[in-house]
Amino acid sequence: MNKVTALVTGGTGYVASWIIKELLEQGHDVRMTVRNKNQTDKYAHLRGIEKEAPGQLFVYEADLLKKGSFDEAVDGSEYVFHTASPFFISGIKDAYSDLVKPAKEGTRNVLESVNKATSVKRVILTSSAVAIFGDNADMKGKAAFTEADWNETSSEKHQPYSYSKTVAEKEAWEMVKEQNRWDLVTINPTFILGPSLAKRTDSTSISTIRDFLTGTYKTGVPHLVNGTVDVRDIAKAQVLAAFTPEASGRYLTSNEEATLLHMANILERNFPGKYKLPKREVPKALIWLIAPTIGFTREYVSKNVGYAAKFDNSKSIRELGMTYRSLEETLVDQTKQLVKDGSI
Numbered sequence: 199m200n201k202v203t204a205l206v207t208g209g210t211g212y213v214a215s216w217i218i219k220e221l222l223e224q225g226h227d228v229r230m231t232v233r234n235k236n237q238t239d240k241y242a243h244l245r246g247i248e249k250e251a252p253g254q255l256f257v258y259e260a261d262l263l264k265k266g267s268f269d270e271a272v273d274g275s276e277y278v279f280h281t282a283s284p285f286f287i288s289g290i291k292d293a294y295s296d297l298v299k300p301a302k303e304g305t306r307n308v309l310e311s312v313n314k315a316t317s318v319k320r321v322i323l324t325s326s327a328v329a330i331f332g333d334n335a336d337m338k339g340k341a342a343f344t345e346a347d348w349n350e351t352s353s354e355k356h357q358p359y360s361y362s363k364t365v366a367e368k369e370a371w372e373m374v375k376e377q378n379r380w381d382l383v384t385i386n387p388t389f390i391l392g393p394s395l396a397k398r399t400d401s402t403s404i405s406t407i408r409d410f411l412t413g414t415y416k417t418g419v420p421h422l423v424n425g426t427v428d429v430r431d432i433a434k435a436q437v438l439a440a441f442t443p444e445a446s447g448r449y450l451t452s453n454e455e456a457t458l459l460h461m462a463n464i465l466e467r468n469f470p471g472k473y474k475l476p477k478r479e480v481p482k483a484l485i486w487l488i489a490p491t492i493g494f495t496r497e498y499v500s501k502n503v504g505y506a507a508k509f510d511n512s513k514s515i516r517e518l519g520m521t522y523r524s525l526e527e528t529l530v531d532q533t534k535q536l537v538k539d540g541s542i
Contacts (some may be wrong), residue, residue: 208282217311222253262304293358334505387396388425393535413474
């Protein structure tokens, strides 16, 4: 493959770090954006990867909410991986300012910079499966969720994170229609798990497994089904989406569907007796009753707990050539990484 220059926004993030690793190891020049270049500790892990890889890493400052701040990093890049977007599902004070505004305006600001730069051929947007569905109850008799589905049930008041990812992706599809120089591919992962390249633990994906291992859920978990996918596979999907010329549209990237108890059972099987893992599921009626005290809304419990969910990943396999790690490998590797880093 010919050497290219690629930009990854939000470069210190959980997914972005793995994308950067893939690109550097393939010998490409990688630009990444951060909010503050002086906080070098936040990307020291990427400098370490750069030393061992044939590609070079260049760091730029940019802010999702500052118009024009991505211009310099985008100009000269052939591929733009836009991963930067806030991800948290609890402790939200103002859904619009905390989630919706940075997701939507950030996407618009990055793509406005892309429109100014004649170098860009393709944008790869990290969207989410929650732009495809809002609640498990949205299955409504479907065999599985697919790329043809859109989340029509989330709002600033109900599932605001899901709503933010939906409006951001829709904004991107509207903007790509307004020109014909660059194209857009979106990666729509389900719940991302797996080892982190950095020691940060503020990602929802990472904190969920930490909570499992530190006994937060030892008294029991709700019957909640999630699609799951390894962070390393998401990075691979992003790079394949960039460099597969015929790739187009959206790619629902997911491996196994699993309940929280099934995940706990996998961890117990691999680390017997080591962690205070949940051994049972708590009845939905009780979860509904105590929902506000455990970070859920009652509407969320009503529309998700006890419902099945299935995700069709066949387009990613057929068109990108994706293969997926097992959930067991993902959880074991993530646990070992957290232990090695002293995070649990």
